Amino acid sequence: MTEKIITGNQAVAQGVRLSRAQVVSAYPITPQTTVMETLAEMWAGGEFGGDFVAVESEYSALGYCVGAAYAGARAFTATSSHGLAYMHELIHWAAGARLPIVMSNANRAIGAPWCIESDQTDSLSQRDTGWLQLYCSSVQEILDSIIMAFRLAETARLPVMVNYDGFYLSHTYEAAAIPEQKEVDLFLPSPPDRPAIDLDAPENRHGLVGSEAMHRLLSVRYQATEAVLAIYEEIYREFALRFGRRWPAVEYAGPPGAQTVLVTAGGMAQTVKSFLSGPGRGEALLRIRLFRPFPADGIRKVLGAPHVARVVVIDRNVSMGVGGIFAQEVKAALQGLPKGPQVSELNVSGGLDLSPDLLARALEAQRPEGEKINWAVNLL
Amino acid sequence: MKNLAAGVPHKEYLFSGHTACPGCSAVLTIRHLTKVLGRKTVFVITASCFSIIAGQPPLRTFDLNVFHCPFPSSAAVGGGLKRGLIAAGDSETQVVVLAGDGGTFDIGLQGLSAAAERNEDIIFICYDNEAYMNTGMQRSSASPFGSQSNTTPAPRIKQNPKKDIMAIIAAHAVPYAATATIAYPRDLLAKVEKAKNIKGFRFFHLMCPCPPGWGIDSDESVELSRLAVETGVFPLYETEDGERITITHRPDSLRPVEDYLLRQRRFSTMTAADRQKVRDFVSRKWRKLLAAAEATI
Numbered sequence: 001m002t003e004k005i006i007t008g009n010q011a012v013a014q015g016v017r018l019s020r021a022q023v024v025s026a027y028p029i030t031p032q033t034t035v036m037e038t039l040a041e042m043w044a045g046g047e048f049g050g051d052f053v054a055v056e057s058e059y060s061a062l063g064y065c066v067g068a069a070y071a072g073a074r075a076f077t078a079t080s081s082h083g084l085a086y087m088h089e090l091i092h093w094a095a096g097a098r099l100p101i102v103m104s105n106a107n108r109a110i111g112a113p114w115c116i117e118s119d120q121t122d123s124l125s126q127r128d129t130g131w132l133q134l135y136c137s138s139v140q141e142i143l144d145s146i147i148m149a150f151r152l153a154e155t156a157r158l159p160v161m162v163n164y165d166g167f168y169l170s171h172t173y174e175a176a177a178i179p180e181q182k183e184v185d186l187f188l189p190s191p192p193d194r195p196a197i198d199l200d201a202p203e204n205r206h207g208l209v210g211s212e213a214m215h216r217l218l219s220v221r222y223q224a225t226e227a228v229l230a231i232y233e234e235i236y237r238e239f240a241l242r243f244g245r246r247w248p249a250v251e252y253a254g255p256p257g258a259q260t261v262l263v264t265a266g267g268m269a270q271t272v273k274s275f276l277s278g279p280g281r282g283e284a285l286l287r288i289r290l291f292r293p294f295p296a297d298g299i300r301k302v303l304g305a306p307h308v309a310r311v312v313v314i315d316r317n318v319s320m321g322v323g324g325i326f327a328q329e330v331k332a333a334l335q336g337l338p339k340g341p342q343v344s345e346l347n348v349s350g351g352l353d354l355s356p357d358l359l360a361r362a363l364e365a366q367r368p369e370g371e372k373i374n375w376a377v378n379l380l
Numbered sequence: 381m382k383n384l385a386a387g388v389p390h391k392e393y394l395f396s397g398h399t400a401c402p403g404c405s406a407v408l409t410i411r412h413l414t415k416v417l418g419r420k421t422v423f424v425i426t427a428s429c430f431s432i433i434a435g436q437p438p439l440r441t442f443d444l445n446v447f448h449c450p451f452p453s454s455a456a457v458g459g460g461l462k463r464g465l466i467a468a469g470d471s472e473t474q475v476v477v478l479a480g481d482g483g484t485f486d487i488g489l490q491g492l493s494a495a496a497e498r499n500e501d502i503i504f505i506c507y508d509n510e511a512y513m514n515t516g517m518q519r520s521s522a523s524p525f526g527s528q529s530n531t532t533p534a535p536r537i538k539q540n541p542k543k544d545i546m547a548i549i550a551a552h553a554v555p556y557a558a559t560a561t562i563a564y565p566r567d568l569l570a571k572v573e574k575a576k577n578i579k580g581f582r583f584f585h586l587m588c589p590c591p592p593g594w595g596i597d598s599d600e601s602v603e604l605s606r607l608a609v610e611t612g613v614f615p616l617y618e619t620e621d622g623e624r625i626t627i628t629h630r631p632d633s634l635r636p637v638e639d640y641l642l643r644q645r646r647f648s649t650m651t652a653a654d655r656q657k658v659r660d661f662v663s664r665k666w667r668k669l670l671a672a673a674e675a676t677i
Contacts, residue, residue, distance in 0.1 A: 022467035023460060051463050056494035060456035063449070063491065067424070067460020070447045073467040075460070089450050195468040197445050199419055204440035206448040208431055 002178050008169035011139045011176055012078060012104045012162070013038035015146025017048045018184040020191050021102075022073040025053040025064035027083060030116050031166040032106045035078040050074075058083035062090040062103070069099035070205070072196025074150065076101070080166060081108035081122045088126070091159075095130030097206050098221070100153035101160075102146065103131075107266065107316075108166040109350055117351020118166040120266065120317035124291075124325045126161065130221060132228055133291040135265040136164040139174035144245055147179075151188050151235055156228050158221075165267040165316075166351075179243060187242050225293050232290060249295040250302065254284025257307045260363070261286050261341075263299075264314040265326055268354045272314070275356040283363070288326060296333035303330070304337050311343045312363065318349040323373050345373045352376050387566060389415040398441040400433045403598025405605055406507040406588035407433055409562040410478065413505070413584075414444065416572040421474045422447065424461060426454035426488065428480035428507075429514045452487045454479050455495035458502045474503060474576065481508040481522035485543050496552035499580045506545065506583070509590035517593045524613075525658060526641075526650040529593075534649040541661060546619070549583045553622030557583040560616060563605035567616055567628050574618075587614045595645020604643060611640040612666040613658075617673070625672045637662055 006014070012035045016024060024043075026036040042048035055061050058079050065075035079087065084105055094101050109119035123133060132152060136142045142164050149160040164170065209217070232249055240246040251269070254261070254276055260283040262272050269287040276283055286302050288295070303311055311334075315324025322328055327345040334340045346362045348354050354376075361379045393414035400407040406429060414421065423446045425434055431448060435441045449457040458477035465473055479488055484506035492504060511529045512518040518531040521543040532538045549557045556578045560568040568586075575582040589596060589604040596604055608614035612634040617627045637659050641647045650658075 023463050025460065051467055053459070053463065053498070055456065056490065056497075059452065060491050060494060063453040063456025064460035064463070066449065066453065067447075067457040067462070068464030068467065070457070070461050071464025071468055071470075073464035075464070090453060093450050093453075192468050195465050195470045195473075197422060197465070197470075197473075199422075199445065199473065202440065202443055202445045204434055204437045204442065204446045204448075207425075207434050207437045207440075207446065208448075209436055213436075 001180060001183070003175055004178055005173050006139060006176050007034065007171055007173055008139045008142045008164050009034040009106070009171065010038050011143035012146055013042060014178055015143045016076050017042055018179060018181060019147050019150045019188055020049065020074065021076040022050045022191050023053070023064060023068035023075045024050055024077065025055050025061045025075070026078050027055055027058045027061050029058070029080045029083040031108060031170040032078050032080040032083065032104070035104060058086045059090065062087045062094065065101045066090060066094055066097070066099060069094070069101050070196070072192045072194070074191040076103070078104040080106040081110050084122045084126065085110060091126055091129045091131060094159045095221070098157045099159055100150070100157055102149045102153055102162065103159065104146065104162045104164070106166040106170040107163055115350065116166065118168050118316060119349055119351050120163070120315075120325070121349065123161060123163045124317050127292065127325070130158065130225065131292065132156070132158055132160045132225070134160065134162050135289055135291055136162065136169065137267050137269040137287060137289075139169060139172065140176040140245065141247060142169065143176055143178065144239065144243065144247060147184055147188060148235055148239055148247070152228070152232060154189070155231050155235070156224060158224060158228065163266065168267045183242065187239065228293050229295060247289060249290035250298040251287040251289060252284065252302055253287070255282060258282060258284035259307060260284070260310040260312065261303060261308055262312050262314060263288065263303070263326065263330055265289070265291065266316070268314055268316060271354050271356065272359065275359050278356070294329055294333065299330060299333045300337070303334055303341055306339070308341045311341045312346055313343065314346045314348065314354065316348045316351070318347060323347070346376060347373050348376045388412065388569065391415060393443045395441050395443060398433050398435060400429065401590075401592055401598070403591040403601045404429070405562050405601035406509060406586070406590070409507060409568065409586050409588055412562065412565055412568060413572050414442070416569050417474060417476060417576065419444070420472055421476055422461065424449055424454055424458045424475065424477045426477070426479045426483040427451040427514070428478070428483055430478055432514065451483060452491055454483055454488055455491040455500070455502075455504060458504070459495050459498070459500040462500060462502050476503045476505060478505050478507070480514065481506060481510060481520045482512045484508070485522045485545055486520055493548070493552065496549060496554050496581050496583070499554065501580055503575055503582045503584070505586065507586045507588045509588045509593055510542070511593055513590050513593045525661070526654045527646045528649060529646070537649055546585055550619045550622045552581070554583060555580040556618065556620055557585070558618035559585045559587070559614065561587045561605035561609060561614065563602050563609060564616060564629055571618060571628070593646070595648070596643060600643070604640070607635070607640040607643065610635045611637045612662045613637060613640055615666065615669055617669060624676045625669070626676065627669065627673045634663070634666060
């Protein structure tokens, strides 16, 4: 293990290298670009032993991963925002074909207008594609998540998207422990050394099916996705044993009997934590790391406790006509509780910086009559 | 009459009983082509007639592995599959992408161009029936001037000429690109054999008459394939490294284009002036091809 000061994007590249990905294919987009540049440099220098393909679009980047995964190879791509949106058709396809592809996504707003600021609406727009989704809150967590994602993808035979805030994490330098290759090799099985295709037993894969077969496949995939909650539990515990770092599906931080709990995902959790450590604060943080499958039970256990009276969900994303997307998911998880907490929303979509000052004002502010969302812009 | 089957391998890689239309020349062409490609072949099939013809899993028409993929992704998935096979220790198996004219000339062109430019080690096959036939005959950029379709209904027949896909591919300086039709099976099989032994990006443009789409009888598709060649509408040639052009079948003189056009319902509303345009276009292209072949040393 060596400790280095690296960016979130460099952490992705380190994770991919250590995971021994066999085919990497990507297309540049801000703020992802330095992921693929770092990998290209590692590839050219012989540090990364896999194949690296600089393609002509994000669509083809995922196309290469689909092809490579068809052959049984370990495949990776990295993207952000419009690039992720451009891949949409293949994002569905990769999940339907049960391909264990890993993709990193630097969360960025989607136009119009052009905006490169951090916003989670890009990956949350891919919520219903069947990909497993993780949201990271630090550079170290990004590196660890890439390694965990390959293990998770190959165990569940489902693709995994590792998300982290554009700029706030992609370009921020933090100290990170970079594991030794042999440590990672003990956690993550070697990549396949023979094709997944038997030339003497041909198959017709992913061809046209009727409604009953399609329905059956969807229900089987649903069960496989639900089973990930238990698989994830096992993987994160093993990771913690081997590497000494714990990345649970939901993280609780703060006093045990807190009446107010702030809920968020991604790098904003770091801000919330430092805010809560200030003098005179008694609130707690609940960070959602695993978004698909949604750890509803874990969330309910924390937020449904009798002492929790107030929940504030902080979303850096928005679903027009509904509100923050994490807020909607949290509300659905709490549905049916006899005496659930009051849930309100603070929205910082578009990449607004969640400053401690803004947080303090949001907690004190009364929402204007008729408004169910506290728009940060009204508190600036 | 010459025995056309002489030299054609007996081994079959396409089962009978598939769901292609009667008289489909595309399935006949692919059937013959697989005989040369052989066992060490994996197909990537994009949205096309072959999405149906390949059969409903677990049933299968191909006695070879087939992976289906979304419409614009075929060249990328093919390239990824080849690289994945190499990564997993198999550098021998041929990856063959199969796309229609829609998946080649139109929605698949970007990925195709990129794969050609990177010289991916795959064979890309375009079976060209000159319109989106699988969705019921809508115009593509491979549809010829003067043809009708459900999106170019008479009297608003297609006014633009067919896109020259071979010139586009050759402009990428790929190792091998060839035209072929099932009417000249030995020419087809020789080209596949040649392509099989070349490394890098290889492209086939196969003219495949479509009985329901073209308005011909199901026993006329091979004959129309031949007429396309004999009239100069679809010359048989190959290009190597984007430079060397060889005409592989050179008729002594071209038959009049009417012999080809008047046989098909899709051209039934063309005027004499329209046909004159086609005649001029075809003879211009033919002269250009002869000159290019002449210039090849």
